Amino acid sequence: MLTLSYQRRALRFNFPARTSRGALTEHTAYYLALRDMRNSGRPGWGEAAPLAGLSPDFGPSCEAQVRQLCEAVNKQRYTFLEDIQPLKLVREEQPALRFALETAVLDLAHGGRHQLYTNAFARGEAAIPINGLVWMGDAPFMRAQIRQKLAAGYSCLKLKIGSLDFATELALLAEIRAEASPAELTLRVDANGAFSPAEALGKLDQLARFGVHSIEQPLAAGQWAALAEVCRQSPIPVALDEELIGLTDPARQEALLAEVQPPYLVLKPTLLGGHAATQRWVSLAQTQGIGWWITSALESNIGLNAVAQLTGEYDVAGFAQGLGTGQLYHNNVAAPLRIAHGALHYDPAGPWEQP
Numbered sequence: 001m002l003t004l005s006y007q008r009r010a011l012r013f014n015f016p017a018r019t020s021r022g023a024l025t026e027h028t029a030y031y032l033a034l035r036d037m038r039n040s041g042r043p044g045w046g047e048a049a050p051l052a053g054l055s056p057d058f059g060p061s062c063e064a065q066v067r068q069l070c071e072a073v074n075k076q077r078y079t080f081l082e083d084i085q086p087l088k089l090v091r092e093e094q095p096a097l098r099f100a101l102e103t104a105v106l107d108l109a110h111g112g113r114h115q116l117y118t119n120a121f122a123r124g125e126a127a128i129p130i131n132g133l134v135w136m137g138d139a140p141f142m143r144a145q146i147r148q149k150l151a152a153g154y155s156c157l158k159l160k161i162g163s164l165d166f167a168t169e170l171a172l173l174a175e176i177r178a179e180a181s182p183a184e185l186t187l188r189v190d191a192n193g194a195f196s197p198a199e200a201l202g203k204l205d206q207l208a209r210f211g212v213h214s215i216e217q218p219l220a221a222g223q224w225a226a227l228a229e230v231c232r233q234s235p236i237p238v239a240l241d242e243e244l245i246g247l248t249d250p251a252r253q254e255a256l257l258a259e260v261q262p263p264y265l266v267l268k269p270t271l272l273g274g275h276a277a278t279q280r281w282v283s284l285a286q287t288q289g290i291g292w293w294i295t296s297a298l299e300s301n302i303g304l305n306a307v308a309q310l311t312g313e314y315d316v317a318g319f320a321q322g323l324g325t326g327q328l329y330h331n332n333v334a335a336p337l338r339i340a341h342g343a344l345h346y347d348p349a350g351p352w353e354q355p
Helices: 062-076 095-109 139-151 166-179 197-208 224-233 250-260 275-287 301-311
Strands: 002-019 022-036 044-048 132-134 156-160 186-190 212-216 238-240 264-267 291-294 337-340 343-346
Touching: 002 062, 022 062, 022 095, 022 301, 044 095, 044 301, 062 095, 095 275, 095 301, 132 139, 139 156, 139 166, 156 166, 166 186, 166 197, 197 212, 197 224, 224 238, 224 250, 250 275, 264 275, 275 291, 275 301, 291 301, 301 337, 301 343
Parallel strands: 132 156, 156 186, 186 212, 212 238, 238 264, 264 291
Antiparallel strands: 002 022, 022 044, 337 343
């Protein structure tokens, strides 16, 4: 018989992680453990870590929903792993929980070794290039991060913007460009919807002076017509991020891309509804000739590993993904994931901490 249980962990940030929506100091993760009681093998683990202000399933009832899922699975007394179908057991409006159950099923199917896929990254044979993430803060804090990332050998940096005075943010970009040209360093910025439609193009013109590769979500989500106009006129390619969250109907997904025609999509499995949902977005993007990259969403290492191994299913060589959030916490789950020379590496033979 298959059983499902969970553990809760309050992940503590090394510093207040600031976005234009505010600062985070703690992030709650729920770890699902799927076990086959007929043998003493290791469980399959999955992580549900919904984000305040972003995840549809974040809220005071989140833990109750996790508990209810465990009760529902255990009540069925499943015998075969293939009988557990996350897309039917978990509603679309619970993307973090669906991602967690999908991950636990994949893990148990592969022997409970945190090896969910059989691609080169999961086998430890290839690394995934990632961007260095520079968090919002005062100018000295951001400047220190930038210097550290450049010294660590990153060829792509992503800066969170929208909370400082815009002139200060432009000055930071100027400092970066004084150190490295666009040929040497790719620069991405993420506005988290901080710009108004009236000011967006003016700010984008100023950002373009620094050879910015792309800007994530310049406008708040839900303004399709205004966003389409920005995409048409922006001197910097626009990437959709928050715009995709909660958009689960295939017809609406196609309608968004047809109307807005974005150059890029930023895909976060925890927020989009898991592995299958992310794969659907990738397929849609590829069909329409839209670029994309996959990004973690402040998961601990269990969730990050799942996102990274999913990313490893695709050819992303030379194109940085957003998988650098595993070093954010004092009390992360210890895992054989490491960052070196601007890339994420995995050792399938390395030790894992049990949550």
